[in-house]
Amino acid sequence: MSKPTDLVQGTLDLLILKTIALESMHGWAIAQRIRQISKDVLQVNQGALYPALHRLEQQGWIEAEWGESENNRRAKYYSLTKSGKKHLQSEQANWERLAAAIGLVLKTA
Amino acid sequence: MRWLRSISNRLRNLFRKDAVERETDQELRFHLERQIALHTAAGMPPEEARRAALLEFGGVEQFKEECREARGVNRIESLLADVRYGFRSLRKSPGFAVISVLTLALGIGANTAIFSMVNALLLHPYNFRNLDSLVRVWENRGIDEGYDARYIAPADAEDLRSSNGIFEGLTTYSFQSFSLGTEGDVQPILSCRVSANFFDILAVNPAAGRLFSAAEEQPGADQVAILSYGSWQRRFGGDPQLLGKTISLNGRAYTIVGIMPKDFDYPVPVELWVPLALTPAEKADRAQLSLSALARLKSGVSVSQASAVLANFSRRLQQEYPRTNAGRSTTLLQLRKELYMFTLPLFLLLQAAAGFVLLLACANLANLVFARMIGRQREIALRAALGASRGRLGQLFLSETLLYSSAAGVVAIAASFASVRALRTSIPVGWTKWVPGWDGIRVDGSVLVFTIVAALGVGIFLGLATMLHTSRVEPNKTLKETGTGTVTRAKRRLRSGLVVAQVMIALILLVCAGQTIQGFVRLANVYQGFEPANVLRVEISLPEKIYAANVKITNFYQQLLRGTASLSGVRHASLVTNPPASNVDNETTFFSIEGQPALKVSETPSADLQIASPDFFDTLKIASVAGHTFSDADNADAARVAVISHGMATRFWPNGDALGHRIKPGAADSTEPWLTIVGVVGDVRQNWWNPLTRPVIYKPFAQSPQRSMTLLVRAASNPTSYVSAVRDVVRQMDPGIAMEGINTLEEEIADSIAIVRIMGILMGIFGLVALALSSIGVYGVLSESVAQRTHEVGIRLALGANPRDLMKLILGQALKLTGIGLAIAVPCAIAMGQAMANLIFGAITVDFVILGGFTALLLLVALGAGYLPARRAMSVDPVVSLRYE
Numbered sequence: 001m002s003k004p005t006d007l008v009q010g011t012l013d014l015l016i017l018k019t020i021a022l023e024s025m026h027g028w029a030i031a032q033r034i035r036q037i038s039k040d041v042l043q044v045n046q047g048a049l050y051p052a053l054h055r056l057e058q059q060g061w062i063e064a065e066w067g068e069s070e071n072n073r074r075a076k077y078y079s080l081t082k083s084g085k086k087h088l089q090s091e092q093a094n095w096e097r098l099a100a101a102i103g104l105v106l107k108t109a
Numbered sequence: 110m111r112w113l114r115s116i117s118n119r120l121r122n123l124f125r126k127d128a129v130e131r132e133t134d135q136e137l138r139f140h141l142e143r144q145i146a147l148h149t150a151a152g153m154p155p156e157e158a159r160r161a162a163l164l165e166f167g168g169v170e171q172f173k174e175e176c177r178e179a180r181g182v183n184r185i186e187s188l189l190a191d192v193r194y195g196f197r198s199l200r201k202s203p204g205f206a207v208i209s210v211l212t213l214a215l216g217i218g219a220n221t222a223i224f225s226m227v228n229a230l231l232l233h234p235y236n237f238r239n240l241d242s243l244v245r246v247w248e249n250r251g252i253d254e255g256y257d258a259r260y261i262a263p264a265d266a267e268d269l270r271s272s273n274g275i276f277e278g279l280t281t282y283s284f285q286s287f288s289l290g291t292e293g294d295v296q297p298i299l300s301c302r303v304s305a306n307f308f309d310i311l312a313v314n315p316a317a318g319r320l321f322s323a324a325e326e327q328p329g330a331d332q333v334a335i336l337s338y339g340s341w342q343r344r345f346g347g348d349p350q351l352l353g354k355t356i357s358l359n360g361r362a363y364t365i366v367g368i369m370p371k372d373f374d375y376p377v378p379v380e381l382w383v384p385l386a387l388t389p390a391e392k393a394d395r396a397q398l399s400l401s402a403l404a405r406l407k408s409g410v411s412v413s414q415a416s417a418v419l420a421n422f423s424r425r426l427q428q429e430y431p432r433t434n435a436g437r438s439t440t441l442l443q444l445r446k447e448l449y450m451f452t453l454p455l456f457l458l459l460q461a462a463a464g465f466v467l468l469l470a471c472a473n474l475a476n477l478v479f480a481r482m483i484g485r486q487r488e489i490a491l492r493a494a495l496g497a498s499r500g501r502l503g504q505l506f507l508s509e510t511l512l513y514s515s516a517a518g519v520v521a522i523a524a525s526f527a528s529v530r531a532l533r534t535s536i537p538v539g540w541t542k543w544v545p546g547w548d549g550i551r552v553d554g555s556v557l558v559f560t561i562v563a564a565l566g567v568g569i570f571l572g573l574a575t576m577l578h579t580s581r582v583e584p585n586k587t588l589k590e591t592g593t594g595t596v597t598r599a600k601r602r603l604r605s606g607l608v609v610a611q612v613m614i615a616l617i618l619l620v621c622a623g624q625t626i627q628g629f630v631r632l633a634n635v636y637q638g639f640e641p642a643n644v645l646r647v648e649i650s651l652p653e654k655i656y657a658a659n660v661k662i663t664n665f666y667q668q669l670l671r672g673t674a675s676l677s678g679v680r681h682a683s684l685v686t687n688p689p690a691s692n693v694d695n696e697t698t699f700f701s702i703e704g705q706p707a708l709k710v711s712e713t714p715s716a717d718l719q720i721a722s723p724d725f726f727d728t729l730k731i732a733s734v735a736g737h738t739f740s741d742a743d744n745a746d747a748a749r750v751a752v753i754s755h756g757m758a759t760r761f762w763p764n765g766d767a768l769g770h771r772i773k774p775g776a777a778d779s780t781e782p783w784l785t786i787v788g789v790v791g792d793v794r795q796n797w798w799n800p801l802t803r804p805v806i807y808k809p810f811a812q813s814p815q816r817s818m819t820l821l822v823r824a825a826s827n828p829t830s831y832v833s834a835v836r837d838v839v840r841q842m843d844p845g846i847a848m849e850g851i852n853t854l855e856e857e858i859a860d861s862i863a864i865v866r867i868m869g870i871l872m873g874i875f876g877l878v879a880l881a882l883s884s885i886g887v888y889g890v891l892s893e894s895v896a897q898r899t900h901e902v903g904i905r906l907a908l909g910a911n912p913r914d915l916m917k918l919i920l921g922q923a924l925k926l927t928g929i930g931l932a933i934a935v936p937c938a939i940a941m942g943q944a945m946a947n948l949i950f951g952a953i954t955v956d957f958v959i960l961g962g963f964t965a966l967l968l969l970v971a972l973g974a975g976y977l978p979a980r981r982a983m984s985v986d987p988v989v990s991l992r993y994e
Contacts, residue, residue, distance in 0.1 A: 026136075026139070026140075027136060027139075027140050028139065028140040028143040028144065031140070045165070045166065045167030046140065046144070046165050046166045046167065047137075047166040047167035047168065047169065047171075047172035048167065048172065048175075050133075050136065050137060050140075050172055050175075050176055051172055051175035051176050051178070051179045052179070054133075054176045054179040054180050055179035055180075058179060058180050066132075069139070069143075071143075071146070073139060073142075074135070074139070075136075075139050076132070076135075076136045076139075
């Protein structure tokens with residue numbers, strides 16, 4: 001796999017983890033939330049969300065549970081696991097450090 | 110816990126694949142429905158809302174596949190596909206499959222068989238709880254005994270038992286042969302006299318009945334016996350009502366109180382255990398080292414700690430009892446180690462040899478697999494061209510080779526049940542009666558684990574080798590080529606390397622096997638100083654009750670000797686207490702030399718004591734060195750005489766003037782009569798582990814008659830034909846006499862070195878297998894490389910090349926590879942031979958005849974392996990071979 005995809009994937013993972021940090025959500029709601037919060041800047045194919053969710057679940061950062069949705073339908077809700085929370089913290093710190101560094105380079109260079 | 114969840118997820122994904130698929134479908138459908146609902150709520154017509162939602166989502170099927178990938182299902186599924194593929198290719202070329210599985214099974218099976226021996230004899234010789242804490246304890250007198258005796262003085266053992274913090278307990282034992290039964294039916298029976306705590310120390314329970322109580326250690330209260338399982342079955346037909354019944358031992362009635370379990374045979378396979386009831390005087394004895402001792406270390410006490418404590422103990426006894434204990438030290442050795450101190454290196458040698466056989470099998474199979482890979486080059490190139498990664502191809506090879514090796518493992522396990530049984534049953538009981546743990550040789554859990562690990566290891570090794578071999582497939586080039594594919598220089602080098610390695614391993618293994626067998630043959634010939642051929646031995650013991658007086662004993666035996674000697678064809682008949690190769694040490698005795706009193710009791714010299722009738726030396730053809738041997742005149746009324754061994758004479762009378770000196774058994778103050786030395790005879794190897802020159806004192810039978818003697822009969826030929834005649838002689842004199850151990854002396858010698866002989870045979874088998882495997886390997890590689898040159902040979906012949914030169918060319922190639930292998934192997938084999946030299950009493954030496962012979966043999970094999978395919982290639986019509994592609 002080439003590097004740019006890795007970058008996008010890592011970013012998407014981070015966004016998903018951050019989004020469900022407060023409450024468990026189903027896939028569609030996660031997609032909506034990311035779109036709203038990023039003010040439509042981050043536009044990914046909505047479908048790309050699901051492989052990422054399944055991978056995160058496989059890695060044990062998040063767990064899934066079937067539940068009742070707001071329109072009374074069965075939906076798969078994702079929430080952070082304990083280790084997922086720790087992972088999010090360290091990844092967020094990493095990201096911020098990296099973003100700050102890149103910002104610094106772009107401003108000064 | 111993350112990994113736990115991950116594993117459970119993965120398993121769910123694999124085994125509940127359909128359910129998981131359905132859930133994913135449902136999840137994606139839910140998303141799309143919500144998105145459509147969002148759009149229709151915003152006022153879109155339903156059809157358009159649906160299209161917009163699908164557009165925003167992207168390719169549904171593609172994401173489903175990505176989800177599967179993300180769940181890790183694909184990796185496992187592809188593995189299953191590879192295994193299925195492996196099975197298919199196995200089925201497609203059954204010949205290849207059968208050959209490779211059998212080759213590997215042979216290699217793995219050889220290792221399994223040897224490991225099952227190592228496992229039973231070395232790792233689990235005894236079935237005792239916490240075997241490593243059991244130790245043997247004995248005293249050394251600090252003077253050269255001429256052999257390794259492992260006994261302790263009763264009083265010292267008692268002190269040791271009561272006064273130290275290192276042992277959980279200590280027990281003593283000694284052997285005794287009884288006459289079992291009453292008048293009319295008397296048989297000798299080997300028993301062990303043991304302290305009451307003997308079985309507790311070993312932590313074994315009887316199969317029926319009870320063990321001895323402490324009260325039964327007192328003389329007078331000791332008439333109880335525990336039977337071995339074997340003797341319960343053999344002698345009493347497994348009578349379930351036997352407990353509480355009495356048997357007669359040496360005319361005394363003993364009550365049977367217990368029966369031991371089937372597998373209990375400590376210290377050696379005896380038939381009976383009775384309490385060791387020592388009189389107070391015997392208990393207080395410090396002079397004679399007369400008992401064997403066994404102890405269990407307290408938990409946490411190491412052998413070295415215990416040895417240090419024992420050193421202090423010996424020092425204290427030396428100070429307290431200088432008269433008897435001066436110079437005496439105490440030694441301790443783990444039971445496990447004692448048993449196989451000699452044979453451990455031999456077993457390691459065997460295991461190493463089996464490992465070599467497996468290596469050869471692997472090399473052969475690698476060659477086969479590589480040969481097949483050349484045929485499959487196009488397939489592999491196609492796979493690579495279609496995008497199979499190197500890892501993916503590696504997985505394919507690995508699953509194929511693992512399939513072969515697992516199949517081989519299964520075959521090996523199945524075969525090992527049969528081969529281990531064959532190993533155990535095909536070897537006569539006589540050979541193995543002195544090998545503790547032999548009956549325990551079986552395919553158990555650890556043997557299975559060993560086999561499985563070996564099979565997997567072989568599979569992985571072969572898979573990796575194949576991967577390495579095919580790592581540089583260039584699809585572009587390979588796919589453009591026509592014909593059966595070519596072999597690159599690098600690959601040819603790899604396969605040539607395999608031939609070189611095979612020749613090398615084969616030579617080393619053959620030379621080691623040859624030298625080991627030669628060593629074993631030498632060991633079989635260690636029995637020196639007498640001629641075992643044409644001698645029959647019969648152990649006889651007279652019941653104490655009837656033959657109480659010496660006169661009666663002497664009369665019986667003299668009549669027996671006369672009766673036997675008068676049989677036609679019998680040259681000599683004689684008696685001795687302990688014939689050679691009995692696997693039992695001689696009775697030893699202290700002795701004093703007249704005019705040379707030892708200063709201390711502890712310095713009194715010791716010697717083996719044998720009692721022999723006059724004809725003994727002639728029967729065994731033992732050389733007379735000086736003086737004369739016994740005659741019939743040396744009877745009970747005559748002056749006491751002795752004959753001594755050459756080793757004893759040179760040690761104590763280095764000037765050669767032993768004759769005429771007087772000695773007596775025991776210390777200088779003993780009441781034994783003085784014996785005049787009348788003769789010196791040649792040294793005799795008593796048992797294969799005894800040094801040849803041990804001092805031996807022979808006393809004439811008529812002057813010290815014994816009830817238990819061995820009758821030796823030298824016949825003109827065919828000694829076994831005299832068995833029934835000798836039996837008749839004894840029966841006519843007294844039908845109640847027990848006879849046992851009827852055998853020729855030659856066979857008894859063979860039995861006594863059975864374990865060594867078994868190993869020699871196994872090494873020989875390994876050597877032959879190695880020769881076969883390496884011949885096949887060399888032939889396979891050469892014949893194929895020649896076959897690939899059929900085209901070239903055709904061209905050369907068509908252009909008028911001399912067939913003789915062509916043959917030379919091809920043979921030269923064969924000889925070159927073999928030559929390189931041999932050149933590397935010869936120094937290795939010499940080094941191995943030197944390393945092995947000390948394994949079995951120095952019996953193994955580097956033998957250049959063996960080395961040269963096997964080197965020539967392998968060269969011949971290589972010539973044959975080159976010649977046959979070369980002739981085939983040249984016999985093909987050039988027209989045909991030119992078309993051959």
